[in-house]
Every structure is written in C-alpha cells, then in structure tokens.
Amino acid sequence: xxxxxxxxxxxxxxxxxxxxxxxxxxxxxxxxxxxxxxxxxxxxxxxxxxxxxxxxxxxxxxxxxxxxxxxxxxxxxxxxxxxxxxxxxxxxxxxxxxxxxxxxxxxxxxxxxxxxxxxxxxxxxxxxxxxxxxxxxxxxxxxxxxxxxxxxxxxxxxxxxxxxxxxxxxxxxxxxxxxxxxxxxxxxxxxxxxxxxxxxxxxxxxxxxxxxxxxxxxxxxxxxxxxxxxxxxxxxxxxxxxxxxxxxxxxxxxxxxxxxxxxxxxxxxxxxxxxxxxxxxxxxxxxxxxxxxxxxxxxxxxxxxxxx
Amino acid sequence: xxxxxxxxxxxxxxxxxxxxxxxxxxxxxxxxxxxxxxxxxxxxxxxxxxxxxxxxxxxxxxxxxxxxxxxxxxxxxxxxxxxxxxxxxxxxxxxxxxxxxxxxxxxxxxxxxxxxxxxxxxxxxxxxxxxxxxxxxxxxxxxxxxxxxxxxxxxxxxxxxxxxxxxxxxxxxxxxxxxxxxxxxxxxxxxxxxxxxxxxxxxxxxxxxxxxxxxxxxxxxxxxxxxxxxxxxxxxxxxxxxxxxxxxxxxxxxxxxxxxxxxxxxxxxxxxxxxxxxxxxxxxxxxxxxxxxxxxxxxxxxxxxxxxxxxxxxxxxxxxxxxxxxxxxxxxxxxxxxxxxxxxxxxxxxxxxxxxxxxxxxxxxxxxxxxxxxxxxxxxxxxxxxxxxxxxxxxxxxxxxxxxxxxxxxxxxxxxxxxxxxxx
Numbered sequence: 001x002x003x004x005x006x007x008x009x010x011x012x013x014x015x016x017x018x019x020x021x022x023x024x025x026x027x028x029x030x031x032x033x034x035x036x037x038x039x040x041x042x043x044x045x046x047x048x049x050x051x052x053x054x055x056x057x058x059x060x061x062x063x064x065x066x067x068x069x070x071x072x073x074x075x076x077x078x079x080x081x082x083x084x085x086x087x088x089x090x091x092x093x094x095x096x097x098x099x100x101x102x103x104x105x106x107x108x109x110x111x112x113x114x115x116x117x118x119x120x121x122x123x124x125x126x127x128x129x130x131x132x133x134x135x136x137x138x139x140x141x142x143x144x145x146x147x148x149x150x151x152x153x154x155x156x157x158x159x160x161x162x163x164x165x166x167x168x169x170x171x172x173x174x175x176x177x178x179x180x181x182x183x184x185x186x187x188x189x190x191x192x193x194x195x196x197x198x199x200x201x202x203x204x205x206x207x208x209x210x211x212x213x214x215x216x217x218x219x220x221x222x223x224x225x226x227x228x229x230x231x232x233x234x235x236x237x238x239x240x241x242x243x244x245x246x247x248x249x250x251x252x253x254x255x256x257x258x259x260x261x262x263x264x265x266x267x268x269x270x271x272x273x274x275x276x277x278x279x280x281x282x283x284x285x286x287x288x289x290x291x292x293x294x295x296x297x298x299x300x301x302x303x304x305x306x307x308x
Numbered sequence: 309x310x311x312x313x314x315x316x317x318x319x320x321x322x323x324x325x326x327x328x329x330x331x332x333x334x335x336x337x338x339x340x341x342x343x344x345x346x347x348x349x350x351x352x353x354x355x356x357x358x359x360x361x362x363x364x365x366x367x368x369x370x371x372x373x374x375x376x377x378x379x380x381x382x383x384x385x386x387x388x389x390x391x392x393x394x395x396x397x398x399x400x401x402x403x404x405x406x407x408x409x410x411x412x413x414x415x416x417x418x419x420x421x422x423x424x425x426x427x428x429x430x431x432x433x434x435x436x437x438x439x440x441x442x443x444x445x446x447x448x449x450x451x452x453x454x455x456x457x458x459x460x461x462x463x464x465x466x467x468x469x470x471x472x473x474x475x476x477x478x479x480x481x482x483x484x485x486x487x488x489x490x491x492x493x494x495x496x497x498x499x500x501x502x503x504x505x506x507x508x509x510x511x512x513x514x515x516x517x518x519x520x521x522x523x524x525x526x527x528x529x530x531x532x533x534x535x536x537x538x539x540x541x542x543x544x545x546x547x548x549x550x551x552x553x554x555x556x557x558x559x560x561x562x563x564x565x566x567x568x569x570x571x572x573x574x575x576x577x578x579x580x581x582x583x584x585x586x587x588x589x590x591x592x593x594x595x596x597x598x599x600x601x602x603x604x605x606x607x608x609x610x611x612x613x614x615x616x617x618x619x620x621x622x623x624x625x626x627x628x629x630x631x632x633x634x635x636x637x638x639x640x641x642x643x644x645x646x647x648x649x650x651x652x653x654x655x656x657x658x659x660x661x662x663x664x665x666x667x668x669x670x671x672x673x674x675x676x677x678x679x680x681x682x683x684x685x686x687x688x689x690x691x692x693x694x695x696x697x698x699x700x701x702x703x704x705x706x707x708x709x710x711x712x713x714x715x716x717x718x719x720x721x722x723x724x725x726x727x728x729x730x731x732x
Contacts (some may be wrong), residue, residue: 012508089625111626112510113580132628134510172510195507196515 003301007119007126010135011176019177023145025297026290032069033292043072046103046303051093052129053079053109058264058288059129059138063106066295072303075102094118103303107131112169125302133167139263140173142294144181146287147218150259155182160212162188163222163244163271166195166233170263171222175201188212189244192233209244210253218259221246221271237270247273251281259283310334311727312347316356316688320363321657322665322677331361333684336727341678354729356688359721362660363678364396364685366667367637369461369486369540369564369612372398372429375416376405381617381705383417384424386637389615389704391730393637394720396685397428397675398615399667401461402439409434409445414453426730427723428685430456430673435474435485441465444474451481456671459486461540462587464522466492468529475535482672484538484562487526489547490588494518499628501574501589509577511628516595519588520546527554527561538670539563541614543588545598552607562670564612565599567640568710571647572596576710582623582630583710586616603662604654610666611659613640617706635706639714641687642695646716649691684727693719 003018011019032038048067052060060076067074077097088096090109097105104125107115112132119126130136148154159178165171165187178185179202186204187194198205206212213219224240234240251258260272260281268274277284313331318341320326330345331338367390373381381389390398400417402408408417414431421429433455434445439462447458458478464487465471475485495518500506502513523539527550530537539551542563554561568586573593576584584590602608616633623630641663648654654662664687668676675685696715699707723731 089621091625109626111628113627116580117626132510133512169510172508196502196513197504197507200504201507 005302007115008137008298008302009115009119009126009128011137011140011173011180012135014177014180016180019141019144019180022141022294022297022301023148025300026141026145026293029296029300030290030293032296033289038069039071040069041071042300042304043067043070046072047101048072048074048104048106048299048303049097049102050074050076051097051105051107052077054130056108056130058291059108062288062291063129063295066292066299069292070296070299070304072299090114090117091121094122098122098124104299127298127302130169132169133172134169135173136169137173138291138295138298139170140177141298142287142291143174143220143261144177145290145294146261146283147259149286149290150283151217157217158184158186158215159218159220160186160188160216161220161222162209162212162246164193164224164228165189165198165222166193167225167228168222174220175203186212186216190234193228209250213250213254215255216258217255218261219246220261223263223265223267224271241270245271245273246276248275248279251276261287264288309727310339310347311352311354312345313354313356313361313686313688316359316361318361318678319657319660320678321661322363323679325678326657331678331686333724333727336684338678338680338682338684340680354722358692360656360689360691362687362689363664363676364723364725365394365641365663365687366397366673366675367395367613367615367640368399368610368667368671370398370400370615370637371403371617371633372400373617374404374420375413379619382424383420383429385703385705386615386617387421387425387427387429389635389637389702390427391723391725392703393639394641394687394689394723395427395637396687396723396725397430397673399430399432399456399671401432401459402434403462407434407438408432409437409439411446411449411453414450414455418454427725430454430671432457432459432461432486434458435460435465436470439463441467441470444470444477447477447481451483455483456673457484457486457538459488459540461486461488464488464490464492468525471526472529472533475529475533475537479533479535484536484670486538486540487522488540489519489522489526491518491521494521499585499589500577501591503574503592505574505577509580511577514589516544516546516591519544520550523547523550527551527559530561531559534560536560536562541566541569541588541612542599542608543569543591543595545595548598548602548607552602555607562609563607564610565603565608566612566614567636567643568634570596570599570603571643572710580627581710582625582627583634583708585627585630585632586614586634587632600653604658609670610662611640611644612667613637617704618708620707623708634708634710635702635704638702638704639697639709639711641689642716642719643711643714645689645691645718650718684724686724687720688722689718690721691718693717693721695719
C-alpha cells in the first residue's frame, strides 16, 4: 500500500477509500504501542520536521512520538525563539528548511491555507497539523478511528458536533471526513458560532442542544475559546456553559451507548461538566492514543511508500 | 503637427457614430471625423482598417502609489501601464504617503505627471486628513489645485456626521464624493466574502451587508445634502439594487464596477492565492450577475480597475495577511472585450461609453469624445488580437493579478494622448 499524494492538506481532498486506507493502516500501527520496544524501522533515514507556528502540546508530541516509533529523525521547529520571530516570512522559513532536505514537514499555522501555500512551494511532503479555522485532518482521522473501534462501523451513524463550529478546524475536518464515510452529521450551537451557509456542507443545523443530541451515537464537544466574548459571539462563558455545556443530566435521555468525544484541551466546567469528561461515555483518552497510530499511518503512507 | 487615422470603425457613442470613418487630428485636437477625408500631403497616416477607433479610455480609479510607495508603482510606471492597457487618462486615489490631503501633495502629483506621465493624470483628494476619518481635508484648495473628486478610498468614513459635512463642503466644487462603502465593523477585516466558500476554507468572511449598509447610508446622506455621490467598486446585488432605487428617486448617485467583480467569484479564493484578495472581496455568482445587469442597463455608469499594485512579498504569503488589491490597467480592456463583448453580454458601443464618456461626465473631465475640438485622446482596438496575460511583461511594477495565464481575443492596439502616439 502507498499513497500517490505528496501532501495531506485536508479531509476535503481525500476520498472514502483513502480514509479507509489510513484507518486500516493505523489499526495495524496501534499494536506497536503495546510492545516493550516501541520501534519499527519503517522510516529509518527519513527526516520529519515539525513546523509549529501555534503552540500545541498534544498534536506536536503525537507527531513526534509517531515519527520516532517509526524510526524517523524528528526535528521540532517552533516559531517562538526562531527566525519567524525575527520577521522571516513563512515562505522563507520553509525554503530554508527545505534546503536541509526533510522528507515530510508537519505544519501548524494560525492562517488558513498556510499548509497549502507550503505544499505549492516545497518538494517534500506537507502534513497539515491544523491551519486556522480550516482543517485538521489527522484529528478527523483519529476521531473516525476511535468511532470505528467503538462502534464497529461508520456508515449510518449519527454524530453531533456541539459548540464553536465557526472557528473550529476540527469541526470542518470532521464534517468533510464523516460525510464521506456515510455518517449523518448535526452541528449545534448558538447561531453566532455556526458558520454561514453551513447546511451546504451537508449537515443538519440545530440551535437546541437537547434536540441535537437526542439520537446521537457520538457527541463531539468543541472547545470554546475564551476570547469569543470579545468578538460579540457570546455574552459570557457563564451563559454559554448554562445553555451549551454537557452535563450528566442532559445526557440522561440520550442513547445509553453514546460516545462523548472532545479534541482537547477540555475546558472543564465550560463545554463539558467534569463528571462527563470522566464518565464511561467519554473516549477522550482513546482519541489521544489513536492520534499516535493515525499519525504513524499518515507518515508511513506519505514518506514510507516513496522510494528515495 | 497633423495625423489621420484611416478607415477604422469609429465608435464614438457621444457623437452617435459607429461607422467606418477617418479621424483627422491637428494640433493635439480632433480636427474632423468623416468618410474618406481629404488631407494635405505630409499628414501622417495611421492605417486602422479592421481596427476600432474610440475616444480615449479613462480609468477613474487607480492607485499610482507615488509619493511614498514607489516600490509598488510610480507615476511613470503606472501611466505606462495605463497607456499599454488602452487608457489615456487615470484618476489616482489619495492613499499615498503622505496622503493627498492638501494642495502640496496634489501639486507634487501633477508636477510628476507632467514630467513623467505618459497619460493624463487627475488626482483625487482625500476627504479627511490622513484618511483618518476625523477632520476634513483642505478640499477647497485641493479642488483649486486640480483634484477632480474626493475620496478616502481604502478606508470608509465611518462617522456619518463628518461624511455629511464632506458632501456639503464639496458641493461648490462640483466634484463627486467617492465612497469606499464598507462598514468596518461588519467587515471586521475579514479577508473574503462570507458564504459557503469562507465556511469551507475556514477564512473569516465579511457579508455583502457590510457594503450594502454603507451604500444605503451614503445614499441617504446624498439625498440629505444634494451631493453627487459616487460608489466605488460596487460589488453586491444589494448595493446595485440600492443604487437603482435611489436613481429612480432622483438621488445623484453614480457607480463604478471593476473587471474582477464582473468576472470572478469567491470560488477563486479556494486557491488561497493572495492575488484574489481585494476590498471589496470577490462575491457570489448572484452578485456578479447583478453587477453585469446593472452595467448593461446603465445603473452602473462605468468600469474602473481599482488598479492596486503591490510588491511580490506583500502578495505571496498567508492569504489573511496579504495586502488587498490587484493590478488592472493592463488586463481590463482585453478581459472586457473577450469575456463581455465577444459573447454578446455587452455591445461594443456600450463598453466604450462605460470606459470613456461616462467617467468623463462623472468627473467633469474633457475627453470621452471624438467630437471636433476635443483633445485628441484616442484608443484604438484590435478585436482580433489574441492575447495571454503575462505579468512579467507588464509595464506596471505590480505583478499581482489573478488573471495570469488567461487568454482571449481583442486588445488595445494603439493609444494616443493629445494626438501623440504613446503606445505601441
């Protein structure tokens, strides 16, 4: 198995077969985490550069572990304390990194489209680890992997995504990916946090939490950024939490086998009541574990299958 | 000094001419237009058989960037670009550095244009000092110095009271006030139009309402003051409707549209190419159709390019951070001929009006006509000339165009200003 594509920029670019390839590959990668010696030689001699312009612990660490378990040399380049702070442009930084001959650049950037820009200019592979409010494809893949593991299949499921959809790259990637896998997606939140013409993405839109989660197989709670009040999107965190926060009481009428997911980091007490985050419904930590497996799969498919 | 343009199809809507005729130019002015004119020996002959001879085109909305941003464009390079694109006159916006908000800057621009400009340059003065929207610029002196209109283009004057005063103050000069209609709160610096494309791309979007709200406000202020309001780069179906309704009521409101708002939609932003980023942003198909319809029926008076050159580094990075604007002087006429006239969306005489007589009338300029006695500003078109857009070959210092690689047929062939051939 191998991929013809050079880059992974978004779920919008992938078809269902490619998504299934990643999930199957990730499932086999997952076994490595259970070994005493967590290392396979698959990417020995390959170089992966983590180019992170936004702070991230989880995603960067996840890519780093994924690369290292596959025996790649993983270099972390974070924007703070680097030439980016001295005013070097994204393209110049990228050209400089390319001059060091990496095989894959994993990029996170606050600007939507930044990975696409790099992909156009770099010969090496580019993996989007989150760009602005656009896409975060490996998150969507790990979400799909977690759901498939727990439910045994994807097609026909109902997934409800709750919260700040407008500013969420996770929501977009989830929507694109889930729709391709035959999942019915509902997005729910106050109208100010639902992006324009959202229905045209093929999702249902709801402005009532109870209604939106009543028949859900999976509830994906999104993180609420504290600065959303400044933009006039919500009046207060307090009110948001009252209206849109998920509590055990609100879960009571839902399906008994409903899964609660969250891309992290969780604002406990804002979008998720602490007892929900720690409940039997929650698969938040499985998501994190699967994140490593999915990123191993993606690195393998992009870098491992290409002959040098 | 005398020359004759022989056997061209003369299209001069202001004189009601669309026929194969000769145009005789003497001493920088149109001397005579007619069939098979007899001229004395020694008069230079330009053979324009199979060409179209029009009054010189006027672009009432360009950014020449000088003074202050000569690394983007200069009066010399910008006017060369104009001539190459078939324009014999341009009106340049005030957002230079320093801002053209006083007579000294106006004088400077006109002096440079006299020395280095190859087409006529008409400065547009700022409405407010330093484009800050706080205090009126010295409009009376600027009008005296030669400003033909007033605008804070690039910025919207958000203070309605101040804008009302600007409209009133400008009344005696007979100059329009040109509105960059964009409610900055509704637009909130969003780099593209709000809709399904912005939703998919995860870029923040500004609704068409950001333009509509301000066009509505400005129309109401024009009605209050009796001023001539001109809407720059109109781009939404809503704004078009507002202008159409206001004109039906007799409000003195006019409007221009850019070629890119007639030819591209927000779909183009899917490339994240900063060369499709401009203010106002590219809109939807529905908006494009409304603008086309309004251009045909005359609700939109003219086409203007909003020629906005930038350096490469300002237009090659992240979309949200790239500068707004694209160059237009060298692509406008070929694009309009191929994409609108050739398929019959707009007939040639109407396009010629929208590019010559209309802007001349709006700004009170001489020109826009081939009537005897008028300055001999002439644009000659070759409707069969194939072209492809190659930014590297531009006269403009700006290469920032979304039309690179576009091909078509029909282009400017020759440009004369005051009877003097400036291109080719």
